[in-house]
Amino acid sequence: MSQHRHPGVPGRAGAVPALPDLPEATVARLPEYLRALHNLADAGHETVSSEGLAGAAGVNSAKLRKDLSHLGSYGTRGVGYDVALLIDQIEFVLGLTQRRAVALVGVGNLGHALAGYAGFAGRGFRIAALFDADTSRVGEMINGLVVRHVDELPRVAAEEAISIGVIATPAPAAQAVAEQLVAVGVTSILNFAPCVLSVPDGVDVRKVDLAIELQILSFHEHRKASLTALPATGGSALTALPGGLTTPDTQEAIGT
Amino acid sequence: MSQHRHPGVPGRAGAVPALPDLPEATVARLPEYLRALHNLADAGHETVSSEGLAGAAGVNSAKLRKDLSHLGSYGTRGVGYDVALLIDQIEFVLGLTQRRAVALVGVGNLGHALAGYAGFAGRGFRIAALFDADTSRVGEMINGLVVRHVDELPRVAAEEAISIGVIATPAPAAQAVAEQLVAVGVTSILNFAPCVLSVPDGVDVRKVDLAIELQILSFHEHRKASLTALPATGGSALTALPGGLTTPDTQEAIGT
DNA sequence: AGGCGCTTGTGAAGACGTGCACAAATCGCG
DNA sequence: CGCGATTTGTGCACGTCTTCACAAGCGCCT
Numbered sequence: 001m002s003q004h005r006h007p008g009v010p011g012r013a014g015a016v017p018a019l020p021d022l023p024e025a026t027v028a029r030l031p032e033y034l035r036a037l038h039n040l041a042d043a044g045h046e047t048v049s050s051e052g053l054a055g056a057a058g059v060n061s062a063k064l065r066k067d068l069s070h071l072g073s074y075g076t077r078g079v080g081y082d083v084a085l086l087i088d089q090i091e092f093v094l095g096l097t098q099r100r101a102v103a104l105v106g107v108g109n110l111g112h113a114l115a116g117y118a119g120f121a122g123r124g125f126r127i128a129a130l131f132d133a134d135t136s137r138v139g140e141m142i143n144g145l146v147v148r149h150v151d152e153l154p155r156v157a158a159e160e161a162i163s164i165g166v167i168a169t170p171a172p173a174a175q176a177v178a179e180q181l182v183a184v185g186v187t188s189i190l191n192f193a194p195c196v197l198s199v200p201d202g203v204d205v206r207k208v209d210l211a212i213e214l215q216i217l218s219f220h221e222h223r224k225a226s227l228t229a230l231p232a233t234g235g236s237a238l239t240a241l242p243g244g245l246t247t248p249d250t251q252e253a254i255g256t
Numbered sequence: 257m258s259q260h261r262h263p264g265v266p267g268r269a270g271a272v273p274a275l276p277d278l279p280e281a282t283v284a285r286l287p288e289y290l291r292a293l294h295n296l297a298d299a300g301h302e303t304v305s306s307e308g309l310a311g312a313a314g315v316n317s318a319k320l321r322k323d324l325s326h327l328g329s330y331g332t333r334g335v336g337y338d339v340a341l342l343i344d345q346i347e348f349v350l351g352l353t354q355r356r357a358v359a360l361v362g363v364g365n366l367g368h369a370l371a372g373y374a375g376f377a378g379r380g381f382r383i384a385a386l387f388d389a390d391t392s393r394v395g396e397m398i399n400g401l402v403v404r405h406v407d408e409l410p411r412v413a414a415e416e417a418i419s420i421g422v423i424a425t426p427a428p429a430a431q432a433v434a435e436q437l438v439a440v441g442v443t444s445i446l447n448f449a450p451c452v453l454s455v456p457d458g459v460d461v462r463k464v465d466l467a468i469e470l471q472i473l474s475f476h477e478h479r480k481a482s483l484t485a486l487p488a489t490g491g492s493a494l495t496a497l498p499g500g501l502t503t504p505d506t507q508e509a510i511g512t
Numbered sequence: 513a514g515g516c517g518c519t520t521g522t523g524a525a526g527a528c529g530t531g532c533a534c535a536a537a538t539c540g541c542g
Numbered sequence: 543c544g545c546g547a548t549t550t551g552t553g554c555a556c557g558t559c560t561t562c563a564c565a566a567g568c569g570c571c572t
Contacts, residue, residue: 028468123467
């Protein structure tokens, strides 16, 4: 399907066999594996079986093995995976060997919280700059960083190598901010504003909408409620709901 | 496939043909359609074509039609969909006709922002109570709500009909909080803590992990960077990257 | 009334993701 | 050195999701 399989790109290819193009579903799970692996490493484990790691990451062990097999063979049959080696591999594939600089635009309610979130630092990211369009907010210090006006974005982007832009503005401002980010060369955007962004080809957008998450849960709540009102399908148990609500599947399918 | 197709459940079934069980992928998109429809309604549109709505929601029009067809036939051929009617239908299916009460546990950095987020109110939810385990935080007022100790959860749950629990605690506390929520009858949980929750069957968990979103973007960033180092596939354009990075697809696949 | 243009709803095909089940590989022990 | 226990890596079958392409239906205009 894809014809880029050159083992020796002149630039800087060590023994690493260049990026295999992973299925998107696998990519979405790798960070979860990585987090679980860090936990295991902190707990002193040197190796872990696919079963063990799958349990810690909340997935099926066959799925985990297949996911990892896409990275290459980094396990030992009969033993398991070397925790430290696997961490290095996943971090490399995810591009986390460099600490990526994140620019956050919009320091309102949510943006403020994101700017102060300590979890990013430990997972490969560094909030490099804060921006807002509201001049009354410009100059404010948050977590050791000064809030700048969004018009300064080009200048700041020239100094710092911004890798990812995070949009935490109100919805009406988001599209314009996205265009400004793209204009200074940002090709990855995480959008918290409840709206669709239109961006050129080659720019990746991921969206997180808190209300949507709640609405999806609301649907399942609604469905569960309407099922309990139905005549029993033969079961009398009060521990489990009637119907095909299998939760290992649910936790899986829904958590994605 | 499913044998619950009773048109007249005694309780309160009007002409509504009871909940069809929708594909999970469809459920995940309905909230996006709903938001787009509200925008259209505010802009004065009475009807909208599948093409128009699909554009506003950022999806393929065929997919949108198939999604909506699962709800029943609420469009008119040659005309389109009645905006107001479709809003009602989707809100019903998602269980948003009642304003659902949300309990938020953990008023740290992120929890604080969530408690103050105005976006919930307009989209079918009401933050009914705030909890924290830190006694020094108990009593604090946020957005008109008092923070209570998490041990009061049973009492409060008895008064308010809590529909959804939101966990915004540090990871080590999340599992215990989840168990407390389940114990008081909560069957839908939105988890912001970076850890896997284990819950009984019949309880739905959705997870939002900000660092994971960034790491997924990081992967694509890494991949794009390694692609630009490859010999050109024949293209000379500097507007588009080489390789098969089709963005309509990306925005779609990634945004889920 | 009839025809024409437009839009929905859907059958079918293909792409994608999942999970089982097992062969291949490795370690440790006798 | 060989054998059994263990665990990875993967072929295969199945289910879900997406997309195309088109028939069926609706309204409008003549």
